[in-house]
Amino acid sequence: MAALNTDVQDRIVWRTRSGNEVDYCASVVWDDLRQGQAEVPWANVVWFPQSVPHHSFLMWLSVQKKLKTQDIMSRWSSSGKTNFNLMCCSLCTTGLDSHEHLFFECPYATQVWNGIKDKADIGAIPNIWERIYDHLLQFAKFGRAKHIIGKILVGAAAYFVWEERNQRLFSTKKRSADQLVEVILTTVRMKLHTMKFKRTSQANNVLQEWRLPRGLLMDEDDGG
Numbered sequence: 726m727a728a729l730n731t732d733v734q735d736r737i738v739w740r741t742r743s744g745n746e747v748d749y750c751a752s753v754v755w756d757d758l759r760q761g762q763a764e765v766p767w768a769n770v771v772w773f774p775q776s777v778p779h780h781s782f783l784m785w786l787s788v789q790k791k792l793k794t795q796d797i798m799s800r801w802s803s804s805g806k807t808n809f810n811l812m813c814c815s816l817c818t819t820g821l822d823s824h825e826h827l828f829f830e831c832p833y834a835t836q837v838w839n840g841i842k843d844k845a846d847i848g849a850i851p852n853i854w855e856r857i858y859d860h861l862l863q864f865a866k867f868g869r870a871k872h873i874i875g876k877i878l879v880g881a882a883a884y885f886v887w888e889e890r891n892q893r894l895f896s897t898k899k900r901s902a903d904q905l906v907e908v909i910l911t912t913v914r915m916k917l918h919t920m921k922f923k924r925t926s927q928a929n930n931v932l933q934e935w936r937l938p939r940g941l942l943m944d945e946d947d948g949g
């Protein structure tokens with residue numbers, strides 16, 4: 726009959742699906758229980774350490790085209806008689822309220838996009854979501870400041886265009902395209918204020934362009 730060994734410290738173990746016993750840890754258990762999937766190509770476009778969480782959530786919906794635009798909602802109407810405000814874009818009141826129109830074919834959204842795309846270093850990319858998305862995919866895993874800022878800016882632009890579109894549908898408040906550009910740039914500038922930059926000439930240019938203090942450059946001791 727086995728006796729308890731009081732000399733050995735108790736420990737919590739987890740028996741994995743393959744039968745191995747490992748020290749208990751929430752991340753190990755999660756990895757063991759979940760059904761693993763191949764990483765989706767847009768993972769690093771949507772989720773990255775410097776991303777703004779509520780912008781990432783909107784990007785997550787956007788890259789899958791899951792935003793509830795009126796063209797999509799009309800397909801849910803079984804009778805087909807629901808009046809979705811005549812399917813009209815609330816930003817320009819002329820185009821169809823659809824994903825493609827909002828990002829960024831709509832004249833209002835185009836004006837917003839034109840106000841920020843140079844700062845995202847994607848001035849030459851057409852105002853077409855697929856082209857913008859394809860471009861972001863190319864450098865999704867890159868760590869240079871301009872690539873990270875590009876992703877933050879596109880996420881902020883999509884978020885605030887969508888927010889303005891909703892606001893106009895459900896209230897009488899309106900912001901001009903120039904005002905929205907300012908909101909986007911101010912939001913991104915505040916985000917950049919929370920980041921640290923490696924000491925490179927490129928980082929110096931970024932700080933100047935965004936009028937950020939040089940204190941955001943990492944000291945040599947920080948590994949920069």
Ligand SMILES: [Zn+2]
Pocket residue numbers: 814815816817818819820826831832833834
């Ligand atoms: Zn429009």
